[in-house]
Amino acid sequence: MAGFFVTDARREGKPFLFAVALIAALGGFLFGYDTGVISGALVYIKGDLGASSFEQEAIVGALLIGAAFGALGAGYLADAISRRWTKVLSGSIYTLAAIVCAFCQSPDQLIAARFVLGLSVGTASFVSPMYLAELPPKRIRGGLVSFNQLMIVSGILAAYIVNFALKGIGADNWRWMLGLGAVPGLMLAVGMAVMPYSPRWLIERGREEEAKDVLRRTHEEQDVDEEVESIKKVASETGRLRDLIGPSVRPMLIVGLGLAIFQQIVGINTIIYYAPTILGFTGSSASSAIGQTVAIGVTNLVFTVVAILLLDRLGRRVFLIAGTVGLTVALAVLGAFFAFGTLQASASALALIALVVYIASFAVGLGPVFWLMISEIFPLEIRGPAMAVCTIANWTLNFLVSFTFLSLAADIGKAATFWLYAGIGVLAIIFFILRVPETKGRSLEGIQRDVTGSSRRRRRHQSELRSA
Numbered sequence: 001m002a003g004f005f006v007t008d009a010r011r012e013g014k015p016f017l018f019a020v021a022l023i024a025a026l027g028g029f030l031f032g033y034d035t036g037v038i039s040g041a042l043v044y045i046k047g048d049l050g051a052s053s054f055e056q057e058a059i060v061g062a063l064l065i066g067a068a069f070g071a072l073g074a075g076y077l078a079d080a081i082s083r084r085w086t087k088v089l090s091g092s093i094y095t096l097a098a099i100v101c102a103f104c105q106s107p108d109q110l111i112a113a114r115f116v117l118g119l120s121v122g123t124a125s126f127v128s129p130m131y132l133a134e135l136p137p138k139r140i141r142g143g144l145v146s147f148n149q150l151m152i153v154s155g156i157l158a159a160y161i162v163n164f165a166l167k168g169i170g171a172d173n174w175r176w177m178l179g180l181g182a183v184p185g186l187m188l189a190v191g192m193a194v195m196p197y198s199p200r201w202l203i204e205r206g207r208e209e210e211a212k213d214v215l216r217r218t219h220e221e222q223d224v225d226e227e228v229e230s231i232k233k234v235a236s237e238t239g240r241l242r243d244l245i246g247p248s249v250r251p252m253l254i255v256g257l258g259l260a261i262f263q264q265i266v267g268i269n270t271i272i273y274y275a276p277t278i279l280g281f282t283g284s285s286a287s288s289a290i291g292q293t294v295a296i297g298v299t300n301l302v303f304t305v306v307a308i309l310l311l312d313r314l315g316r317r318v319f320l321i322a323g324t325v326g327l328t329v330a331l332a333v334l335g336a337f338f339a340f341g342t343l344q345a346s347a348s349a350l351a352l353i354a355l356v357v358y359i360a361s362f363a364v365g366l367g368p369v370f371w372l373m374i375s376e377i378f379p380l381e382i383r384g385p386a387m388a389v390c391t392i393a394n395w396t397l398n399f400l401v402s403f404t405f406l407s408l409a410a411d412i413g414k415a416a417t418f419w420l421y422a423g424i425g426v427l428a429i430i431f432f433i434l435r436v437p438e439t440k441g442r443s444l445e446g447i448q449r450d451v452t453g454s455s456r457r458r459r460r461h462q463s464e465l466r467s468a
């Protein structure tokens with residue numbers, strides 16, 4: 001990664017590129033805002049609309065199912081109507097759905113509205129990094145992936161702050177919390193309507209002169225022709241879906257899917273969506289729990305910045321593994337807190353401390369590293385579909401985990417639930433140590449050779465064992 005994207009874009013002397021990046025990354029902000037806002041709103045929706053545990057899970061989960069469908073359709077739309085108009089569409093749907101959410105009168109209506117909101121969030125989660133990756137010069141391209149993660153966590157924090165600010169305004173406060181999402185949604189829709197098309201999309205449509213006009217605004221004049229040639233080369237090499245399970249891509253797909261799945265099944269979004277509910281379990285009142293949740297959001301943002309600044313210097317693996325060890329320990333402590341009444345009586349702050357350590361560990365490791373690595377480990381010609389498969393898996397698992405959390409906690413107990421996530425954390429550490437390659441400063445071909453080679457060695461070893 002060529003450093004922190006926005007700083008580099010400024011250094012490049014391209015204010016235009018900086019503005020485009022900010023508008024385009026609003027897609028990440030929407031993803032984050034929605035993820036964060038429901039945690040505080042749910043505490044009030046429960047009372048106001050009389051939502052049962054199952055309905056609360058469905059209110060959270062409908063968005064995630066919608067997002068998985070959104071990510072599925074996003075690749076098609078991005079090609080058919082352009083990345084730019086897909087983002088305008090996504091911002092417009094988001095704006096309307098956020099307003100509809102604010103006026104819902106029953107849990108069922110809210111579930112339906114949040115499914116539509118999810119279509120837009122899932123679309124944005126796929127098209128934002130794609131559009132951003134296709135615009136800037138190569139040397140600053142890598143940084144924007146982490147910039148998108150920074151916008152996700154900024155959106156989460158903004159939502160927590162909105163929740164905190166609105167907690168005292170009465171029973172309708174959750175309507176404002178959800179409805180205010182219309183503001184960044186509208187900014188995305190209007191902003192993208194005046195942004196350029198992606199040069200790659202223009203070239204694929206044979207509109208080379210227009211592509212050059214865009215490139216002149218984002219690249220040095222002498223680099224424009226070379227960029228057009230390299231886009232043409234990659235565009236002509238587009239791989240097919242079938243190639244995804246071919247022997248050269250499969251090992252990398254396993255790594256990408258492993259990261260996508262583990263990122264969710266260590267329980268990150270039970271914390272992000274249900275933080276006030278979890279803090280409520282520890283005896284905090286609804287309003288102080290929302291305040292403590294802001295501390296969790298700030299921790300998430302601060303440690304994401306730390307990761308962005310250090311990932312390129314120290315490598316991805318060390319952060320991924322150390323971060324996952326940290327969050328596993330925090331989960332084990334959280335389980336112990338709920339298991340032992342004496343701990344609750346003598347160390348009431350322990351739950352909040354464990355949640356903060358958990359978030360910090362996720363923010364330096366699995367959070368940014370998943371999105372970063374899926375943009376690095378796949379060969380260029382198959383990168384779009386491969387990233388789509390990983391994105392869909394990530395949203396689907398996000399749904400499964402958050403949908404089952406409250407019922408799981410009620411059925412097997414809070415302690416066992418967090419210990420279960422801790423057990424999964426241990427499996428994740430083992431998988432990362434054995435399978436995930438270092439991608440820092442490596443060429444794509446080198447990474448590919450590593451992953452494919454080690455899986456071939458493993459197969460040979462297994463067949464030797466079988467024949468022995």
Ligand code: BGC
Nearest residue numbers: 035153269272300367368398
């Ligand atoms: C994950 C989201 C999560 C967020 C938390 C992202 O990388 O994909 O599911 O809510 O991080 O910071």
